[in-house]
Amino acid sequence: MPGDYNGNGIWCIAEIRHGALVPTIYELLTAGRGLATALGQPLCAVVIGGPGKASQAATAVAPRGADKVYVVEHAALDAFLDEAYGAALKGLIEKERPAKVLFSASAAGRSLAARVSVLCGGGLASDVTEVSVNGDKHLQALRPVYAGNLISQVSVRRGPEMATVRPMAYSRSEAAGKTGEVVPHAVDPSAWNLRSKVLGFTPEESKEIDLSSAERIVSGGRGLGNPKGFELIRELAHSLGAAVGASRAAVDSGWIPYRHQVGLTGRTVRPRLYVACGISGQIQHLAGMSSSDFIVAINSDPEAPLMKIANLAVEGDLYQIIPAVIAEIQKQRGEAGTPAAAAH
Ligand SMILES: Cc1cc2nc3c(=O)[nH]c(=O)nc-3n(C[C@H](O)[C@H](O)[C@H](O)COP(=O)(O)OP(=O)(O)OC[C@H]3O[C@@H](n4cnc5c(N)ncnc54)[C@H](O)[C@@H]3O)c2cc1C
Numbered sequence: 001m002p003g004d005y006n007g008n009g010i011w012c013i014a015e016i017r018h019g020a021l022v023p024t025i026y027e028l029l030t031a032g033r034g035l036a037t038a039l040g041q042p043l044c045a046v047v048i049g050g051p052g053k054a055s056q057a058a059t060a061v062a063p064r065g066a067d068k069v070y071v072v073e074h075a076a077l078d079a080f081l082d083e084a085y086g087a088a089l090k091g092l093i094e095k096e097r098p099a100k101v102l103f104s105a106s107a108a109g110r111s112l113a114a115r116v117s118v119l120c121g122g123g124l125a126s127d128v129t130e131v132s133v134n135g136d137k138h139l140q141a142l143r144p145v146y147a148g149n150l151i152s153q154v155s156v157r158r159g160p161e162m163a164t165v166r167p168m169a170y171s172r173s174e175a176a177g178k179t180g181e182v183v184p185h186a187v188d189p190s191a192w193n194l195r196s197k198v199l200g201f202t203p204e205e206s207k208e209i210d211l212s213s214a215e216r217i218v219s220g221g222r223g224l225g226n227p228k229g230f231e232l233i234r235e236l237a238h239s240l241g242a243a244v245g246a247s248r249a250a251v252d253s254g255w256i257p258y259r260h261q262v263g264l265t266g267r268t269v270r271p272r273l274y275v276a277c278g279i280s281g282q283i284q285h286l287a288g289m290s291s292s293d294f295i296v297a298i299n300s301d302p303e304a305p306l307m308k309i310a311n312l313a314v315e316g317d318l319y320q321i322i323p324a325v326i327a328e329i330q331k332q333r334g335e336a337g338t339p340a341a342a343a344h
Contacts (some may be wrong), residue, residue: 005122005159007099009044010036013089014061015108016049017080018201021057023213024104026172031131031165032102033173038133041099042067043182046092048085050078056226058182065173066180070096076189079198080108085190086115092185093120097158100129100139105164113164123158129169138188139163144264144287167212168268170292199271209243211260216273217292219245220255220264221285223278223299223318227255232322233277239329245269247279263288277318283307298322 012028012214014021022118025045037042045066047054062069072088091117092103101116103109105127117124128138128141129151139161145152156162211217218240230244237244245267246260262269264284274292281297281304289295289311297310298318307313314321 005097007097007159009042009096009098009100011044011046011093011098011101012066013101013103013175014047014057015080015104015106016047016053016057017108018203019053021047021060022104022106023172024106024109025061026064027167028102028165028169029061029173030170032100033065035131035133035139036067037099039099039137044068044098046070046072046089048072048077048088048258051075053078053183055182062180062182063174063175063178068181068183071182071184072187073184074187074189076192077187079201080109081194081196081198082115083109083194083196084189084192085112086119087189088187089116089195090119091187093160095185097205101160101162103162103164105166110164113162114187114328121158122159122160122162123156125154125163126305127158127166128154128163129166132162134169160246164210166268168270171270171291177330186231209237209241211243211245211262211267211269214243214269214271216240216242216275217245217262217269217271217289218242218275218277219247219279219289220250221247221279222249222253222275223280224250224255225278227253229278229318232319236275236277236322236326239326240275241271242273242275243271245274247285276310277322279306280304281309292337 010032012032014025029048033044043060043066047058055069058069060070078086103113125141128143132138132140139156141153141154141163171189218233246256251258251261262286268288270291272293273297275318276287277298295310296312297306298314299307300323302315
C-alpha cells in the first residue's frame with residue numbers, strides 16, 4: 001500500500017565502470033542533498049564492487065557530501081551484473097530501509113534501478129532531470145517525455161521511492177569539509193540465483209575523448225554543409241584537447257555517428273568550454289548544452305538563438321573563422337603547419 005513504507009535516508013548509488021568510479025555519483029549527491037535537507041534526513045552513498053575497488057571508491061566519495069557511505073564488496077560483484085548487484089542492493093535496502101534511492105540514468109543504472117524497484121516493491125521515476133519532494137514528502141521529479149517535446153511532473157508514492165537521474169542534470173558536489181562515515185555491508189552470494197555471468201569486456205577502439213565527461217567540446221551542425229566539414233571540427237577539437245559533438249541535423253544527415261549528438265535526444269553535456277560551429281541553437285540542442293560554463297558560437301547569422309546565449313558570438317563563415325583560430329593556436333604554441341582546409 002502506498003504510504004505504508006516508512007523509510008529514512010536519501011541514498012545515491014555509485015557506479016564503478018571497469019574498475020573506475022564514475023563521477024556521476026557526485027551529481028547524485030548534489031541532487032540527493034536537496035532531498036535530504038528538505039526532509040531532514042541523512043544523505044548516504046552506496047558503493048558496490050569487487051574486492052578493493054568498492055572500498056577505494058568509497059574513500060573518494062566520503063568527503064564529497066555524503067553523511068554515510070555503505071560499501072558492498074565481494075568477488076561476485078567485481079564486474080557489473082544487474083542480477084548480482086540487484087540482489088546485493090535488495091539486502092541492504094531491506095536492512096536499512098532508505099526513504100529515497102537515486103541511481104544514475106546510465107545503461108547500468110537504468111537496468112539496476114528497474115530490477116531493484118521490482119525486488120523491493122518501490123516506485124521508480126526513470127530518466128528524470130530534476131528531483132524534489134512534494135507536500136506529502138513523496139519524491140517528485142521532472143522527466144522529459146514524447147522525445148523531449150513535453151516535460152512531465154511525476155510523483156513516486158510507493159517506498160522505497162526511486163529515480164534514475166540523467167547524467168549532467170546536476171553539478172558535481174565538491175569536497176564538503178567533512179568525511180562521511182564508511183560502513184561495510186557483508187553479502188552472501190550463495191543465496192543469489194544468478195542466471196547470467198560476465199565473460200569479459202572488450203573496450204571500443206577509439207582514441208576520441210568521451211563526450212559526456214569532456215571539459216571542452218567542439219560541435220558541428222548543419223552549417224558545415226557536408227560531412228567533410230567535420231574534419232575541420234576534429235582539427236579544432238584536437239588543437240583544444242576537446243571532444244567532438246554534433247547537432248541532430250548533422251547526425252540525421254549521416255555526417256557523424258549518433259554517439260556525438262548533443263541535446264534532448266542525445267547527450268547532456270556540461271563542459272567548461274562549448275564551441276558550437278554552424279549550429280542554430282534550437283531548444284532541443286540547447287537542452288543538452290546550455291549549462292556549459294563558457295559558450296562560443298560561430299555562425300553566419302547573428303540572429304541565431306545560440307548567438308544570443310553565447311558568451312562569445314563570432315559572426316561569419318565558419319570555413320574562414322575556424323582555420324584562422326587553429327592557425328592562431330598553432331602560432332601561440334610555436335607550432336608550424338597550416339590547418340587542413342575542409343572541403344566546402
Ligand atoms: C523531439 C525532437 C528532439 C530533438 N533532439 C535534438 C537533439 O538532441 N539535438 C539537436 O541538436 N537537435 C535536436 N532536435 C532538432 C532541432 O530541433 C534542430 O532541428 C537541430 O538542432 C538543428 O540543427 P542545426 O543547428 O545543426 O541546423 P540548423 O538549424 O539548420 O542551423 C544551421 C546553422 O548554421 C549556420 N550556418 C550555415 N552556414 C554557415 C557557415 N558557413 N558558417 C557559419 N554558420 C553557418 C546557419 O546560420 C544556422 O544557424 C530535435 C528535434 C525534435 C523535434
